[in-house]
Amino acid sequence: MSILQSVKNLVRSKSIHVAYVDVGSCNGCDIEVLACLSPRYDIEQYGIYVHNNPREADILLVIGAYTPGWEEKLHTLWEKIPDPKVAIAVGNCPISGCLFNRPHTLVDPPVSKHIPIAAEVPGCPPRPTEILAAVLSVAPLVFKDYEVAKR
């Protein structure tokens, strides 16, 4: 690996844009993602910018248990995110459906059936520190050796 590539890896891991999409949760995980913005947890000190715009995102936080309203839409959203990209499942809902995965439910978990998931944060809801740790553990890997891999 060239020196230029390693510099790129380092710099790009400190410049990550995050978007979040709620595909049918109870809102508990949404507010814990918002709490990551607060001065106490301060996700922006790591160079991670939470801006809910899929077209400039690198990491997509998927929250919720995949309701029928998101059929096709979630996949379209995933395609709109420019490469390279990863998705993180936040909370129990996208992993297993949590309490909502019962008879007569409308949800269709897990989300990994519909889009590729790189990391999972279990919890109902997970603490902001856990969400932060997951984003930070994925951040250096999103762009790692991107030019080499593309070739």
Next chain:
Amino acid sequence: MKRTVDVSVPIGPIHPCFKEPARVKCETKGEFVISAEVELGYMKKGIERIMRGRPWQEVMFLAERVCGICSVIHNMVFIEALEQMSTIAVPERAALLRVIVNELDRMQSHILANFSYCYTIEHETLAMYLLDVREHVMDELERITGARVTCAYIVPGGVRFDLRSEDVLHLRANLAVIEEEVTRYMHMFEGGPLIALRSREIGVLSRGAALEAHAVGPTARASGMPETDRRIHHPTYKKLGFSPVSRTEGDNYARIMVRFQEVLESISIIRKCLDTLPEGPIRGGGIPGAGEIAYSGEAPRGELSYFIKTDAAGRVVDISIQTPSIMNIEACCHYMLKGVSSLADVPSTFVSADPCIACTER
């Protein structure tokens, strides 16, 4: 007058300002919004369908997950409905502890709503200040109940954990900090000339329109309807002698100010509870039986009603939930957004009504 629609602008479902997916379709003439329509259906999980035929012990946790922001009130209304149905008595100390936790939950919900509004009008400084003070409230919730969001603190006949004497000291100290900070931020919001430009006289909901749209909660109280506060009918709140706040302007500014004032009101309610907290048991026991009841309470967003029908074993035969946000979203789209002079004010007006899509669709 001839109705000319230049362009139909859809906002959402993914939008930088919306926490949850909802789509607002605005018909505009230039920047002027003629009419707006909301499109829901992104969050329908079918919670009521899952609840039917299950024992109350399971439904209790499902009820809490109807809405993650105001989870305590869903828990409280569901359990109090069961108690009323089966005439289960609650110890005095437990009733006051419920009020303390409920008011802490209301505080964090209101502060989050005000954060969202300040974030939407791009006043990020005030937004971050508010999110910081919210963490103090979350600390207290966690110290008392053991969890930040879904705490399942209230059970039939009492509450799960007692408030220890050192917790009372922490709570009083933290309340003093929160009160000082929230008062400071309220004055910042009140006196900010740029905030006033984005908030005053925008998204006006008159008292008549609020009555017509059946607006509830802070949205209605900002339009001069203090009687919409369901807490005045609750026996524990009655004893604490509390009076609902209200304003008469009915614009975005009034809705945010009502929430600030309610946070301060909640702090004084918690202080009154702590002053009058008697010693005694926190769980009286009791098993819910058969019955049918309609019961409602005041959620942070307005009136929340549960209709429950159970059988002798305590299984929920039929349940329907009416959440407050649906009326406020309706009021927002059909009354507040009509006549908004700029498209930039549409997200902020929508957020000022504090819509909670998760509990609207369940």
